[in-house]
Amino acid sequence: MNLKRYRVNNIKEALKFIKRDLGPDALIVSTRQVKEGKGAFGMFGKKMLEVTAAPGEKKNPSVASKVTTKKALESYRGGKDSVEDTFADTFMRPQKNSALPVADQTRNIMLPIQKELQGIQLTLGDLSSQPNALDKHLVGELKNELGEMRHMIHVLASRSGNLSDPDIPENLLLLYQQMKFSGLEEKFARRLVMEAERNLNGDDLENFAYVKIFLARMLMKIIKITRGLEGVKSSQRILALLGPTGVGKTTTVVKIAAEQMRKHKRKVALISVDTNNRSSSEQLRAFAKLIKAPFSTVKEKAELNRLINSYEDYDSIIIDTEGFSQRNDEQLFEMREIFDERGRIQNSLVLSATSKDVDMIEVTRKFGCMPIDSIIFTKLDESATYGSLFNHAIRFKKPLSYLTLGQKVPEDLEVASRERLVDLLLNISGK
Template sequence: MRLKRITAPTMQEALERVKRELGPDAVIIGSKTVRSGGLFGFFGKPKVEVTAAVDPAPEAAREPLDLKSREPSTYTQPVITAPELQEIYRELQGMRREVAALVDGTRVKSDRVPLSGALLSVFRRLVDNDIEEETARILVEEVAGDLRQREHDDLAKVHAMLVNKVERLIPVAQETKFDKDGPKVIAMVGPTGVGKTTTIAKLAAVYALSRKKRVALITADTYRIAAIEQLRTYSDIIGVPLTVVYSPEEVQLAIQEHRDADLILLDTAGRNPRNPARMLELRGVIRAAQPNEVHLVISATTKNRDAIEIVDRFEQVRFDRLLITKLDESSTYGMILNALVRAQRPLSYVGTGQDVPEDLEYASASKLAHMIVGDWGSPLELDTTHDTEQHVGYEHPRS
């Protein structure tokens, strides 16, 4: 039996290659989704890996049967001719292929659910922590592949590996570097009420007061009178200038006006990502400002599906970093991983409360990975459907 492993972007393409390379008699004996390229092979595109087997062609396929040479010697006229026999053989081969394809269809599905026992419980815990099922499955499958079978129940080991893998999936943006070529312009965009203005106030305070940088604020949020007042209050307290702009042209003028600053923070109006007209306005502001960095601000309390939609819809505006606020208000953090996987942009800061400026931190991949995986303080409920082995309660590896 000849075995061959084939990787292709889709199952259909993989099957076509199997047919081409191994012939129509090949039987699929396994398939799985693999990822390559991208960060840790994870941000790369999923591919299908198919293992196929083919038997050397039976003699019948190579040479016509010599029925005449067979016993009994009294044989005079064959009931069936060699060409007819060949035809029947071909028909049988065709049926065999169809059956193989049917079996393969079921196999592909069941291969996608190889988790059982401890690993299934771990998978469920990740999904409970709001990690998308597909991501959770890939993570657990990767951990399972890296560990020996008997280590799958060692939850301390599984937890540590998962944290490590999640950590490697969290790209963190480099800190803004200042140079003498003019100010760095950082813009905040995002849905309404996520903490854009508060985060700008926190950054302004940190850079102006602690780092002694020349900071200027620009707000394009003239949508609500209160929004201007909110930022003006911060600018007065921190002691940095604020310019209010009413059009994309005015944004350019304001940036010009503050050309001696080290850092210009541009606040924008919160936008409902489902409102195309408002999103276009915002795009106009960002295009005019040409910021060095655009941070898409998302609250950690956002539902998974909404976070994905926000990421997708803000693509048209432009963003190069994700900034997560209200970490303190959420009890699960899987959404952060989902948004990162979707956005494929690094994380910049995380907001951890309402206090200006102390409740702002640089994103830490390790800290977030622990939060996303969860600390599994309580023993996991083991799934015993497929695995009846007794399980010992899990102790958190850090405790």
């Protein structure tokens, strides 16, 4: 679809450009308020309106006809237009899978609706503050769509069997759905919106962006972080990565070692704890050679302590461990013998963001036989939603230290920040 996007001060300006570029039959596909400039979530940037438009049918017959929520509703109820072809197509490419589970079908419907509704609300706000710019027809249409969507959201909310109280302010209901569809556990999402409802007055609740920021602030208060290795008080930073097989421990050790050397100009030593002679440390050995860092493999605690003592001149010591199943009690016991002390070594549990909540709970409980100081979430790039990170953080109250977002070494590593995590859930930056 030949879409054009404009960043403008108001809708009047947008209409001028749209008419000029796409002709009188052009269709406004979406609108949203954005901030240009810097600051957390770009919160302090200049407020702009982003309008996406498509040429009208007369100009380009291949363009899909004007998409309405009515059509989306029809298709959800099994009408002749499929969601893929109409409403959702404008915003996101849904998967062509007719056998999707109900929750996924609902998500495919709800996410674009939420975005659309947010855009319409913002545009209406913008229009009403500038009565001269009103194109009466456009405003009428937007109001109709808003009404249809309100209805649809309540229908879908009641279908999903969760928070569907018609008295819940609409913006909160929308954000509740967004959080739930992002994988945040229902009871946590419910608690957040209830808290927001208690604390915000009627006017505030009418303002979608305000409500969203309010929720973001609450979430930011809940999440604990360590700022990577920077939160470690002692002058020598010793970090051990523990966790199940294949979650990305060794790759992350390499990334952190590179971060410590390059960014912080620290002297780094590497250790691999391999109690079962699996020789899984070859990747790390090669990397250590490359960066000219000392590297050794150890099997038991006394050996590890001796080695750490011999590295007293090194600023950061990063320890890789062999992965094993959380159900392998024997190996858990062996590892606990080595990493049972609190203090000198920071133990980080590595979890993949692609794991199911229930598995993360089991892993965290089992590995919790050792003192766990922080959590590293890997493979965020392979996950479509991030609610499970919050579920985990709320449930276990463990601080997050790093996030990894790909296989590239050393680039795909981020020090976990509250802003980033909340943005993953609520998409405040609109990226």
